[in-house]
Amino acid sequence: MRPRPQAGPQALVVGHSFGGLITQIIAGRELSQASVAIDPAPFRGVLPLPLSSLRAASAVLGNPANYHRAVPLTYEQFRYSFANAVSEEEARSLYETFAVPAPGVPLFQAAVANLNPWTEVKVDTLAAGRGPLLIVSGERDHTVPWAIAKASYDKQLRNTHAVTEIVEMPGRGHALTIDNGWREVADTALAFVRRFTDPAERA
Template identity: 80%
Template structure:
């Protein structure tokens, strides 16, 4: 969405009186990865908003032709961008995020900006300690070269297959790669990698804020990038919030592509059922 399209969409949402839902994508994807989800939530009576990260191109083709536009995006910058958009909504929205979008979802919730939140295979925040080998392998295309901190980094098909599409067949994996995969900024991965050594890390989450609101964490059983150990560690920290509901669910047989692969509807329905309870 362009700036003017986002402004128009926010005006439409505010005028509609429907409860808003903001979707936050993660690395190597675009807002279009949420299109089917937005349709499901709209049909259920919600007003979806699918903004991108700053400077996101509109299409996968444009993104792959101009990868440089992704470079230099930090977790703090993206969280601030979504906080500003949420501040223009007349009602606190539900916020749903995947991967680094799941981390940003929790940052926004910790600021008291969301009515209810769903974090799907979320990137770890400061204080989440496990370092699964599969996560390190998934991040190697970026973290393997320190110069990638300031670059936009694409994934090869083989890298995407391991990090995203390991739980689907070869034909579907190739289709997902062609349809959705785009370059991503390296900086957020470096920020997450050193977060527990940096007290001022932009990946900090205020999990104890009584205004955090209900939170559901969703984990794909076969996720290489954010396996159960990471999502469950986040849940254990978040559940210490005595003022808000905190729940976790594991989706059997699913990898990191669970929001875009052929089983996306099961995940969307799980998120929708949780949102409906509180929003």
């Protein structure tokens, strides 16, 4: 009896911020059929470091002891880092609904990724089985502004085996997956993955 051929990866991976970084790590390990990285945190080799990103990260990186802590954001910090592109009323609602303390370790790892050759924050951008990748950037994102998203895209674009695309969402901040315009982001991601996974779309 002949062995059955192994099926390729079937996962469709979508992630935001550090989830967007993890999305690219998974894709680089050839475990994703198609991937969407939304405002993704930078990986080793992504060099831009805009002032807005430094300010957004300072709530955690400003104190080395935060490496071992879960760090809460004040409303003002959340407003700048996540909810700068929505109304004051919506920003407060988002803060009350979604803001929770987050571990400091990933931010410190990302901050020194280009100095640490053994960093966990590495992405194989040239993997032959990476699959199609879309990077989504919020035009007004302070935490992962266009310069970082575009640098990630430029690194990924060197992959000659799969489609790599980038799109900028006008007027959107880092909270684009949870604010009032989340459906536009979801529709953009869905349209991309359908192009490569839906037989009707590929016909």
